[in-house]
Amino acid sequence: MAELTRKGLGGFLARQGILVAFAVFMIAFAVANPRFIDIDNVFGVIRSSAILGVMALGVTFVVIGGNLDLSVGSMMSFSTIVVLDLHDKIGPTLAIPSMFLMTMALGAFIGILVGYLKLNSLIVTLGMLSAIHGLTLTYSGGKNMDIADKEGTWFAVFGQGGIAGVPMPILMFAALAIILSIILSRTPFGRKVYAVGGNGVAATFSGIPRARVVFMTYLMSSFCVATAGLIQASRSMGSQNTVGQGMELEVLAAVILGGASLLGGAGTIFKTVIGVLILGFIQNGLLLLGLAFYAQYVVTWIIIILAVWLDIAAKRGGLWSRIA
Amino acid sequence: MTDQTPALRLEGIVKTFPGVRALDGVSFTVMPGEVHALMGENGAGKSTLMKVLGGILAPNEGQIFIEEQPTIMSSPMNAKAKGVVFIHQELSLADELSVAENIWLGELPKKSFGRVDWTKLYDETDAILKTLNVGFDARKRVGDLSIANQQMVEIARALTVEPRAVIFDEPTASLTDAEKVVLFEVISDLQSRGVGVIYISHRMEEIFKITDRISVLRDGQYRGTLNTAETNEEEVTHLMIGRTLDLSRNAVTHEMGEVALEVRSLSCGDLFSDVSFTVRRGEVVGFYGLVGAGRTEIAETLFGLREPSSGTIHLGGEEVTINSPADAIKRGISLVPEDRKGQGLILGMNCRDNMTLPQVSDLTAGPFVSDGAEVAIFDQYRDKLDIRTPGWRQTVGNLSGGNQQKIVIGKWLSMRPEVLIVDEPTRGIDVGSKSEIHNLIRELASQGYAVIVISSEMPEVLHVSDRIVAMFSGRVMREFTAEEVTEDSLIQAISGIGADKVA
Numbered sequence: 170m171a172e173l174t175r176k177g178l179g180g181f182l183a184r185q186g187i188l189v190a191f192a193v194f195m196i197a198f199a200v201a202n203p204r205f206i207d208i209d210n211v212f213g214v215i216r217s218s219a220i221l222g223v224m225a226l227g228v229t230f231v232v233i234g235g236n237l238d239l240s241v242g243s244m245m246s247f248s249t250i251v252v253l254d255l256h257d258k259i260g261p262t263l264a265i266p267s268m269f270l271m272t273m274a275l276g277a278f279i280g281i282l283v284g285y286l287k288l289n290s291l292i293v294t295l296g297m298l299s300a301i302h303g304l305t306l307t308y309s310g311g312k313n314m315d316i317a318d319k320e321g322t323w324f325a326v327f328g329q330g331g332i333a334g335v336p337m338p339i340l341m342f343a344a345l346a347i348i349l350s351i352i353l354s355r356t357p358f359g360r361k362v363y364a365v366g367g368n369g370v371a372a373t374f375s376g377i378p379r380a381r382v383v384f385m386t387y388l389m390s391s392f393c394v395a396t397a398g399l400i401q402a403s404r405s406m407g408s409q410n411t412v413g414q415g416m417e418l419e420v421l422a423a424v425i426l427g428g429a430s431l432l433g434g435a436g437t438i439f440k441t442v443i444g445v446l447i448l449g450f451i452q453n454g455l456l457l458l459g460l461a462f463y464a465q466y467v468v469t470w471i472i473i474i475l476a477v478w479l480d481i482a483a484k485r486g487g488l489w490s491r492i493a
Numbered sequence: 494m495t496d497q498t499p500a501l502r503l504e505g506i507v508k509t510f511p512g513v514r515a516l517d518g519v520s521f522t523v524m525p526g527e528v529h530a531l532m533g534e535n536g537a538g539k540s541t542l543m544k545v546l547g548g549i550l551a552p553n554e555g556q557i558f559i560e561e562q563p564t565i566m567s568s569p570m571n572a573k574a575k576g577v578v579f580i581h582q583e584l585s586l587a588d589e590l591s592v593a594e595n596i597w598l599g600e601l602p603k604k605s606f607g608r609v610d611w612t613k614l615y616d617e618t619d620a621i622l623k624t625l626n627v628g629f630d631a632r633k634r635v636g637d638l639s640i641a642n643q644q645m646v647e648i649a650r651a652l653t654v655e656p657r658a659v660i661f662d663e664p665t666a667s668l669t670d671a672e673k674v675v676l677f678e679v680i681s682d683l684q685s686r687g688v689g690v691i692y693i694s695h696r697m698e699e700i701f702k703i704t705d706r707i708s709v710l711r712d713g714q715y716r717g718t719l720n721t722a723e724t725n726e727e728e729v730t731h732l733m734i735g736r737t738l739d740l741s742r743n744a745v746t747h748e749m750g751e752v753a754l755e756v757r758s759l760s761c762g763d764l765f766s767d768v769s770f771t772v773r774r775g776e777v778v779g780f781y782g783l784v785g786a787g788r789t790e791i792a793e794t795l796f797g798l799r800e801p802s803s804g805t806i807h808l809g810g811e812e813v814t815i816n817s818p819a820d821a822i823k824r825g826i827s828l829v830p831e832d833r834k835g836q837g838l839i840l841g842m843n844c845r846d847n848m849t850l851p852q853v854s855d856l857t858a859g860p861f862v863s864d865g866a867e868v869a870i871f872d873q874y875r876d877k878l879d880i881r882t883p884g885w886r887q888t889v890g891n892l893s894g895g896n897q898q899k900i901v902i903g904k905w906l907s908m909r910p911e912v913l914i915v916d917e918p919t920r921g922i923d924v925g926s927k928s929e930i931h932n933l934i935r936e937l938a939s940q941g942y943a944v945i946v947i948s949s950e951m952p953e954v955l956h957v958s959d960r961i962v963a964m965f966s967g968r969v970m971r972e973f974t975a976e977e978v979t980e981d982s983l984i985q986a987i988s989g990i991g992a993d994k995v996a
């Protein structure tokens with residue numbers, strides 16, 4: 170029995186390795202620089218993680234459904250540019266729904282290619298990453314977008330407003346996380362996403378319309394991207410064509426860090442939120458330690474590798490195994 | 494035989510999983526040159542014991558001896574190097590690789606600079622395949638083979654080394670009779686070379702045909718060893734399940750209703766052609782034939798997975814087109830597919846969610862899945878089918894093979910279909926549960942369901958069917974009623990003898 174408990178503890182460490190690593194990181198950073206756990210800093214990190222977080226929520230659906238989405242970064246640039254441009258042309262009330270429609274049309278297009286035509290999602294979304302970037306540049310003519318009259322509009326509320334001292338981006342991230350978490354864990358649709366990602370053939374044999382489910386995951390992902398674009402545009406009230414560049418990898422890092430399996434069929438919204446926060450705090454901690462901002466790109470990569478390693482380590486119950 | 498050194502001896506093996514004591518101090522001995530059967534109910538711990546022996550799982554307690562030398566099996570490679578070869582219950586082949594590569598995986602013959610010696614690889618593989626008498630060659634991609642042929646590839650793996658002991662974990666579950674004969678030849682050849690063979694199966698006929706001794710496990714405990722020649726089915730069954738079984742052929746007949754399903758000259762490419770039959774409410778129709786006779790393909794067509802090239806399907810007298818499984822389910826058709834791992838289950842999902850998957854959209858309270866309704870269904874079918882699991886939260890992949898199969902059956906029974914199609918329903922299921930499932934099929938029919946049973950096991954087809962359709966190479970050869978059918982006429986019909994006369 171003593172053997173069993175030791176095994177239990179080892180098993181716990183292997184399964185919760187990411188949380189344990191996170192705790193160690195946090196304590197080490199806090200000791201190195203007490204400002205790290207300053208309430209303002211903590212809020213700051215969460216707020217700046219919110220945009221990434223909102224996108225990660227949607228990608229969680231796609232990944233659990235057994236696919237990848239590498240187009241979210243450039244899709245977010247597109248949303249931001251479009252909503253800023255339309256704001257001055259047709260006003261915010263019409264600009265926002267129009268931007269959502271246009272972004273979700275892109276998501277639907279990917280959904281058709283991956284879901285109904287069964288094309289490989291890596292290829293499709295990698296191609297879309299570049300195609301949407303081209304679309305954005307064509308739309309903007311390569312120029313930056315700015316809202317002309319920054320004082321005379323309520324548009325800033327999504328990025329800069331707040332309720333009872335809690336910044337709006339955090340509230341939107343939290344609300345979306347709660348709603349999507351309920352959809353994923355409590356509704357028939359959520360169950361079907363797990364089934365399709367876990368074993369697509371068996372899902373089909375159970376009468377689940379696999380193509381439609383995959384299509385829906387991309388539609389949800391694009392909805393989240395549009396929301397992220399809205400927050401981004403509203404926060405800065407102006408933007409370059411490349412705001413979202415590179416975010417697809419950070420999003421993926423957060424989702425994997427949270428423990429969603431790249432093979433599909435596993436993961437939760439709650440874990441993705443943890444993944445987003447871990448990524449945000451680690452990047453912030455390294456900045457506070459004086460690491461150059463551009464080192465972040467390397468750090469993100471290292472975190473992805475560690476996350477994937479811990480993921481398979483948890484499955485085989487050891488960091489290293491002779492059996493595959 | 495008694496004064497020989499055992500090829501293999503296990504002593505006091507204990508293996509626990511969270512919530513399960515799968516092996517509770519199991520000891521047993523395998524002599525060289527004997528075929529030793531390991532029997533027990535689904536979940537008794539047979540596969541777990543063999544995984545310990547094959548270096549896949551580390552035991553919590555206990556000791557393994559090879560020729561009386563204490564040994565630790567640290568990995569499958571290690572076990573193989575020590576002469577213990579394991580043929581798995583669940584296939585573990587790489588689909589994309591060739592037959593030869595799969596057989597030699599990890600130990601491909603090499604030339605200088607680490608280059609693979611392909612000629613040698615293919616030649617040696619073809620030599621092995623020849624002794625197995627199979628109809629494919631070393632270069633064939635494994636993914637293109639039927640399940641039965643994939644099983645033969647697994648078996649071929651055992652023949653690449655000079656083994657001391659070979660473990661066969663339910664090797665015949667998906668083999669046809671002809672392939673079984675080949676397998677039994679392989680086993681008797683191993684036996685004559687002094688190899689100890691451990692043979693796991695739920696099929697009594699096989700056990701009594703090829704084994705020398707029978708050891709029985711029950712709930713992870715060793716129950717005893719019998720000499721095959723001195724025992725009988727009842728005694729073994731009693732040791733396995735603690736009671737005796739009534740295996741008499743069902744004599745109960747009941748009223749049949751109107752025609753539930755009618756198929757008129759249905760064809761699908763060259764898979765099957767001109768197939769016609771009817772199934773009434775309250776009737777069990779058995780489809781018997783060799784693997785490749787087109788039975789599974791007919792089932793898949795009825796379930797909306799294939800598009801027929803000609804012919805019609807009628808449900809309750811009305812002509813229908815079935816476009817998808819969802820469509821079929823809506824019309825009251827259920828299919829228990831033949832490949833539980835690939836088609837039947839989401840292995841990473843828990844037991845309850847797997848079972849309720851086809852009806853999850855209907856089990857709602859408001860917009861949400863109703864926990865209570867789901868658990869109620871799971872509990873009902875767990876009891877009905879005697880599924881052994883620590884609870885509904887257990888991941889299906891952690892259940893024993895037979896209990897996984899029961900989850901699939903429960904999943905489709907709980908849909909309460911009008912037409913129930915079961916494809917090899919008792920593959921890998923123990924004798925006790927098998928007769929329970931047969932009784933259940935009869936009971937469903939008596940309640941007015943129309944049931945189609947596809948099986949490659951003649952006793953099963955004879956046992957449950959009111960009518961038997963014999964198929965050969967995509968065609969219906971003959972139909973028998975339960976009264977007129979005999980084993981001989983059935984064998985004749987499915988081997989295509991007299992094909993011209995009938996067709």
Ligand SMILES: Nc1ncnc2c1ncn2[C@@H]1O[C@H](COP(=O)(O)OP(=O)(O)OP(=O)(O)O)[C@@H](O)[C@H]1O
Nearest residue numbers: 510515535536537538539540541891892893894895
């Ligand atoms: N990885 C695992 N995690 C948790 N429980 C497991 C695991 N593997 C096996 N078990 C449990 O151990 C018990 C024994 O399983 P095992 O596969 O050895 O049965 P078996 O005798 O081979 O049955 P079958 O005839 O159905 O193949 C079962 O209760 C099973 O659920």
Ligand SMILES: [Mg+2]
Nearest residue numbers: 540582893894
């Ligand atoms: Mg087993």
